[in-house]
């Protein structure tokens with residue numbers, strides 16, 4: 001049972017999916033996504049494949065997040081990183097499943113992601129001469145490698161290392177943290193209680 | 200009266216005791232007071248977690264962490280508040296790892312022995328009987344004889360937990376260096392105990408142990424509290440203490456429920472057990488009556504001497520063996536305390552060090568395999584993961600952080616429930632404490648190499664556990680409470696939790712937290728009944 005926190009619930013619920021749908025979704029473990037005007041419960045990978053509407057991130061931000069996530073952890077794009085992050089940003093803070101909760105980034109976290117993505121894109125344009133989504137893997141590599149040590153320049157946004165760690169963790173959750181991923185790596189999952197969804 | 204979880208609308212307006220926080224200390228106090236026949240109300244802002252909520256997933260376990268008003272964290276060695284704070288019934292102890300070493304006698308006398316830090320108002324011998332009783336109550340597994348460093352105390356009620364390849368491989372390095380290892384003392388059942396089942400070694404403790412093999416409050420003191428008649432109200436965020444008739448009295452507490460409605464809970468005794476961060480923030484926000492500087496804060500020390508442990512993580516590959524790093528428990532399988540002596544590391548380091556070997560690593564999450572090399576990405580990360588999930592081993596060196604006046608929990612400018620200010624944690628390690636962690640990393644690299652690991656490396660220094668902020672002491676001008684957690688300034692206010700520790704040692708704090716809470720709760724009942 002989740003209780004609702006008075007201080008942030010109101011603001012979030014204004015633009016988030018219907019509250020009852022969310023609770024129901026939490027119960028069986030999927031997220032509520034809008035596909036062609038119909039609200040359906042899907043995993044992030046399915047949501048991406050079916051072109052589900054994003055509720056917090058813009059299409060440009062989502063494309064950028066997918067490109068960055070994929071560059072960090074191959075497989076993150078198809079696993080639905082943008083839809084995973086988007087669905088969690090739409091939830092009240094205390095129901096979020098994102099690692100950013102652990103990293104002492106003050107909410108609202110949608111602003112954090114937007115600012116980080118904008119900084120990355122600006123750095124790519126300045127250094128590589130192209131938007132990040134158009135940068136080749138080889139060209140993007142040194143730019144990304146400069147994020148954790150904080151030597152990336154220009155950089156105007158949240159600390160580059162923090163943003164790198166956040167998105168890398170989201171991508172790692174999807175690519176390495178699911179039962180399917182454990183199976184792929186031949187790591188026994190050994191669940192007491194299976195997580196509600198296999199992202 | 201039957202104990203239960205109650206909606207705030209039906210919560211009793213007056214009880215003998217109101218307990219703020221349904222975590223480790225709160226549940227222990229609730230059990231002892233309720234069993235003594237006292238009416239008890241326990242308030243917690245988080246959910247009424249049940250075993251069925253504890254999904255085996257590092258992703259889902261994030262719901263269990265602090266979900267209340269954001270806590271700011273700053274300083275040269277900023278503390279990981281988001282990872283270390285729990286909420287809801289069970290608190291952080293619901294998903295803690297159950298590594299339960301005792302503090303050592305020298306942790307209590309640091310100031311008088313070494314002229315550094317602070318002294319406790321009690322010694323190890325005062326706590327020893329309570330350690331012994333708590334371990335019997337909740338079930339601790341270990342091998343007291345093998346722990347050659349262990350202070351005097353009853354042997355563990357249960358034999359040690361099973362060990363897996365990772366522990367055996369890491370132990371080789373210690374033995375090659377002439378150092379000892381012993382099974383880690385764990386509040387996890389190696390055998391069925393008091394109706395609870397033995398551990399299955401799946402390593403999901405970080406997500407909470409739904410079978411109850413790990414001593415989380417849901418299977419230890421919470422059922423006793425409920426049976427004794429304690430009432431639990433969830434979704435209840437306590438904002439401040441309400442002043443009583445005199446400055447030396449609290450009438451009760453104010454809290455805001457999940458609809459935003461403000462309530463009062465009046466009581467003869469107020470027990471603050473809302474965690475090391477929230478206890479000072481509630482006190483500092485309590486400015487009613489004559490408490491202009493916050494409740495119980497005449498000394499100006501509420502929030503001061505916040506402490507955390509440094510963690511040196513040391514990794515290495517054992518390519519010829521399956522390390523089974525996904526098996527075992529999240530805490531640790533084996534320990535070494537050869538460098539627990541405050542000055543044993545030399546080289547400008549001051550403070551204790553203990554090693555915990557071979558925690559389970561799941562592929563993702565903060566303590567998982569992918570994070571072991573946060574610098575890798577793309578194809579390099581893919582290659583690393585394929586190798587590491589089967590061949591990586593890790594050990595953590597927990598280092599003592601000295602108590603420094605300037606490390607503190609203070610109020611930020613942000614506004615939370617009830618219009619109260621939210622907490623900010625300011626933390627930097629003393630240079631001697633940084634040295635402990637640096638030397639631990641060097642020492643650990645030598646050890647793991649000696650055990651045959653290839654390509655060893657040390658991760659960046661991290662932090663774990665939270666202590667101090669409402670420290671105990673004999674002198675009211677130099678501490679917040681006495682040795683029983685009673686406020687020096689408010690006669691019917693008791694504070695509980697590791698926030699009371701005047702020094703942190705290098706030991707995981709929850710066993711000492713329990714021993715202190717049992718001592719305080721029984722003392723409170725004795726005085727009440729007489």
Ligand SMILES: Cc1cc2nc3c(=O)[nH]c(=O)nc-3n(C[C@H](O)[C@H](O)[C@H](O)COP(=O)(O)OP(=O)(O)OC[C@H]3O[C@@H](n4cnc5c(N)ncnc54)[C@H](O)[C@@H]3O)c2cc1C
Nearest residue numbers: 220222223224286290291296297298437473696707708709
């Ligand atoms: C991931 C993790 C692993 C750990 N592993 C170990 C370990 O292996 N060994 C060990 O010894 N220790 C470990 N710990 C630490 C241990 O869990 C804590 O020391 C212990 O839980 C502290 O007890 P407490 O009662 O002070 O706080 P908690 O158990 O956290 O309980 C505090 C409660 O107060 C509530 N609260 C907060 N603010 C308010 C408010 N304003 N009003 C009302 N209620 C409030 C919270 O919701 C929470 O439920 C670990 C902690 C974490 C997070």
Ligand code: SF4
Nearest residue numbers: 398399401402404408
């Ligand atoms: S490893 Fe043991 S203690 Fe940890 S969750 Fe599994 S059964 Fe519980």
